[in-house]
Amino acid sequence: MDIINTVFVRNNLIVAFALVGLVIWVSYFLADKLTKGRIHGSAIAIALGLVAAYYGGVVSGGNTGLADVAMLGGIGLMGGGMLRDFAIVATAFGVHLSELKKAGLAGVISIFAGVIVSFVVGAAIAVMFGYTDAAEITTIGAGAVTYIVGPVTGEAIGASNEVITLSVAAGLVKSILVMIGTPLVARLIGLDNPQSAMVFGGLMGTTSGVAAGLAATDPKLVPYGAMTATFYTGVGCLLGPSILFFIVSGIF
Amino acid sequence: MIVYGVALLSACLVVGMLIGEALGVALNVQANVGGVGIAMLFLVYASNSEKFKTLTQGAAGDGIKFWSAMYIPIVVAMAARQDVAGAVDGGLLALLAGVAAVVVSFALVPVLSKIGKEHPVDEKIAEEDAP
Structure with missing residues (x-):
C-alpha cells in the first residue's frame, strides 16, 4: 500500500492522464451502447467528473473536488487554470478571422448584457430572500455573474464573509448548470453555429461552464464561445463594485 | 519540429495573459481582462498568416493540434476539481x-x-x- 501511495503521489499528473483517459473511454462506451449516441460521450464524462468532484469534496472537506484526494492530486494540475487556458487557446488554431468578425458586435453586446442580466436576476433573488443591505444584495448579484466576480465585488465593497461565501456558491451552481444544461438546450436556443456560440459565451461568461458545455455539445464551437467568455469575468469585476453597486445603493 | 508549434502556442498565451493583466491594472480591476481571448486572436492571426507558416504547418502544426485535442480530457479533469x-x-x-x-x-x-x-x-x- 505504501509503495502504491508513493508512486501515485510522486507521478500524480501521469496518474491523472491515465484516469481521465479511462473515464472518457467508459463514457464513450456508455454513450454508444446505452444512448445510441444521443448523448455526447464527453457530456457523460463531464457529468461523471462532477459526481467524482462531489465525492472528493465530501470525503476530503476541501474545495477542489477530487483533486483534494492525495493520490489524485494530479487532477488539480491537469484541470487547473494553466492547462485549461492553454488548451482553450489551442482550439483557436484553424479558426477563420471572418467568422469572428461576423459576430463581433453581437459578441460584445452579449458580454455586457450577460453580466447585467445575471446580476439583476441574482440581486432580485437576494431581495426576495429578505436582504436589504445594498452591499449584500450587490455581492449576491455579482456571485450570479461568476464565482470570481462575487468575492472580488464583495471584498471591494465590504460585504460579510458569509455573504461572500454565498455568492461563490451561486456562481458555482451557475457554472455547473451550464456544463450540464448546455447540451440539453443547445437545439432549442439555436446553438449550432459560430455566431450563436460567441453570443452564448458572452451571455454565460463562466469560462469553465462554457468550456465544458460547448465541449459536450459540439467541440467545433468551443473557440468561438471561449473567445467571448474570457472577457466576461473582467467586465463583471469592472461593473460589479462600481456602476452596479452605485445603482443598488441608490435603490436601497 | 513539433516543439515550434507548442512554443508558438505558449508565446500566444503568455503575451495574451500579459496584455489581459495589464488591462486589469489599467482599469483598476482585480482580474485578467480577456487574456485568453486575446491569446486566441494571436493564434488565429498566426494560423491565417503566411509569415508564420514554419510555425503552424506540418509537424509544428501537430504540436498545436495535440493540445487542441487534449481540450476535452482537460475539461473532464476540470469538472472533477470543481467545488460541487x-x-x-x-x-x-x-x-x-x-x-x-x-x-x-x-x-x-x-x-x-x-x-x-x-x-x-x-x-x-x-x-x-x-x-
Whole structure:
C-alpha cells in the first residue's frame, strides 16, 4: 500500500492522464451502447467528473473536488487554470478571422448584457430572500455573474464573509448548470453555429461552464464561445463594485 | 519540429495573459481582462498568416493540434476539481440565484444571435408565412 501511495503521489499528473483517459473511454462506451449516441460521450464524462468532484469534496472537506484526494492530486494540475487556458487557446488554431468578425458586435453586446442580466436576476433573488443591505444584495448579484466576480465585488465593497461565501456558491451552481444544461438546450436556443456560440459565451461568461458545455455539445464551437467568455469575468469585476453597486445603493 | 508549434502556442498565451493583466491594472480591476481571448486572436492571426507558416504547418502544426485535442480530457479533469460540494452546501438562495441566472441567459441566446445576421428581414418574412 505504501509503495502504491508513493508512486501515485510522486507521478500524480501521469496518474491523472491515465484516469481521465479511462473515464472518457467508459463514457464513450456508455454513450454508444446505452444512448445510441444521443448523448455526447464527453457530456457523460463531464457529468461523471462532477459526481467524482462531489465525492472528493465530501470525503476530503476541501474545495477542489477530487483533486483534494492525495493520490489524485494530479487532477488539480491537469484541470487547473494553466492547462485549461492553454488548451482553450489551442482550439483557436484553424479558426477563420471572418467568422469572428461576423459576430463581433453581437459578441460584445452579449458580454455586457450577460453580466447585467445575471446580476439583476441574482440581486432580485437576494431581495426576495429578505436582504436589504445594498452591499449584500450587490455581492449576491455579482456571485450570479461568476464565482470570481462575487468575492472580488464583495471584498471591494465590504460585504460579510458569509455573504461572500454565498455568492461563490451561486456562481458555482451557475457554472455547473451550464456544463450540464448546455447540451440539453443547445437545439432549442439555436446553438449550432459560430455566431450563436460567441453570443452564448458572452451571455454565460463562466469560462469553465462554457468550456465544458460547448465541449459536450459540439467541440467545433468551443473557440468561438471561449473567445467571448474570457472577457466576461473582467467586465463583471469592472461593473460589479462600481456602476452596479452605485445603482443598488441608490435603490436601497 | 513539433516543439515550434507548442512554443508558438505558449508565446500566444503568455503575451495574451500579459496584455489581459495589464488591462486589469489599467482599469483598476482585480482580474485578467480577456487574456485568453486575446491569446486566441494571436493564434488565429498566426494560423491565417503566411509569415508564420514554419510555425503552424506540418509537424509544428501537430504540436498545436495535440493540445487542441487534449481540450476535452482537460475539461473532464476540470469538472472533477470543481467545488460541487460547496455549491450543494450553498443552500436554496445560492441554488435559485445560479439557476435563474442560467435560465434567463439561455433564453437570451437566440435573441442576441439575431444581431448582425445578414438577412434578418428574410427570416421575418419566413416566420410570418408559417401558419
